[in-house]
Amino acid sequence: MPGRRPWDQDGALPAARAALLEARGIVVLTGAGVSAESGVPTFREPGSGLWARYRPEELATPQAFARDSRLVWEWYDMRRQAVRACAPNPAHRALARLLLEREDVTLVTQNVDGLHQRALEDEADERAETNPKDARTRVLPLHGTLFRVKCSGCGRARDHAEPVDTTSLATLPRCSVCDDLERPDVVWFGEPLPAVTLERAFRAAGVAEICLVVGTSGQVHPAASVATVTLESGGRLIEVNPHPSALSPRAAWRLRGPAGEVLPRLIR
Numbered sequence: 310m311p312g313r314r315p316w317d318q319d320g321a322l323p324a325a326r327a328a329l330l331e332a333r334g335i336v337v338l339t340g341a342g343v344s345a346e347s348g349v350p351t352f353r354e355p356g357s358g359l360w361a362r363y364r365p366e367e368l369a370t371p372q373a374f375a376r377d378s379r380l381v382w383e384w385y386d387m388r389r390q391a392v393r394a395c396a397p398n399p400a401h402r403a404l405a406r407l408l409l410e411r412e413d414v415t416l417v418t419q420n421v422d423g424l425h426q427r428a429l430e431d432e433a434d435e436r437a438e439t440n441p442k443d444a445r446t447r448v449l450p451l452h453g454t455l456f457r458v459k460c461s462g463c464g465r466a467r468d469h470a471e472p473v474d475t476t477s478l479a480t481l482p483r484c485s486v487c488d489d490l491e492r493p494d495v496v497w498f499g500e501p502l503p504a505v506t507l508e509r510a511f512r513a514a515g516v517a518e519i520c521l522v523v524g525t526s527g528q529v530h531p532a533a534s535v536a537t538v539t540l541e542s543g544g545r546l547i548e549v550n551p552h553p554s555a556l557s558p559r560a561a562w563r564l565r566g567p568a569g570e571v572l573p574r575l576i577r
């Protein structure tokens with residue numbers, strides 16, 4: 310059909326756009342792919358994915374931190390610096406507009422890069438939106454964030470965006486209350502997700518008529534169950550991903566293109 314995008318072979322875009330407009334309640338579930346066009350690496354893609362190049366059990370478990378805190382911090386600080394040099398892309402911006410325009414949208418992200426939050430601040434600034442707070446509280450980072458730390462002893466968390474001196478154990482950040490080492494406030498393998506955030510994500514998924522799934526392989530639970538909860542409550546899925554994922558067979562509409570191209574056209 311003339312005018313159809315190469316990634317929209319089956320012409321799903323107009324129908325998906327209409328479904329999104331008409332939906333009462335939208336939950337968006339994002340994964341690493343939404344940040345790929347910002348230059349942030351994904352996890353499972355052959356060759357370029359982080360888990361193809363690094364071993365998670367050496368870097369992203371409580372045992373790894375107990376064994377070699379300096380090494381773990383070196384890896385996380387490298388990722389923090391890399392992400393700081395990246396900017397939100399048109400996919401993050403389109404989702405930020407959706408959050409600002411509709412109160413019935415909740416964005417659940419598996420990403421720890423803070424790019425959804427930065428896009429929201431940018432969009433709110435551009436609109437001179439004085440109270441984007443409500444939209445901010447509807448961004449749920451299920452796996453934590455690179456720019457907070459929490460004490461490995463007492464669990465006290467705080468914002469922390471400055472570079473970490475990883476030259477020795479003595480230079481790593483420490484808790485001002487109990488003096489234990491602080492660690493990145495991200496969810497590691499074998500750890501539970503933050504209970505309140507997960508509960509809010511499932512509640513939003515349960516009342517949403519549409520779950521918009523963007524850039525995730527759908528292989529990691531409970532995050533991927535956000536989509537299942539919407540399906541089991543009678544809602545439908547729109548998937549945006551250049552490649553098939555574990556959730557593709559259950560999607561009503563599949564848009565097989567990069568998020569930065571598809572989302573600005575899907576969310577008008």
Ligand code: OAD
Nearest residue numbers: 340341342345351352353419524525526529550552567568
């Ligand atoms: P994955 O690396 O598993 O999947 C990334 C997905 O993004 C793939 O399905 C790609 O096809 C897709 N993708 C790539 N480029 C894209 C683009 N430009 N637009 C849209 N999609 C694109 O990443 P996640 O599913 O996010 O957990 O991984 C889930 C969790 O596994 C992560 O949060 C992390 C990891 O272990 C923790 O660290 C706790």
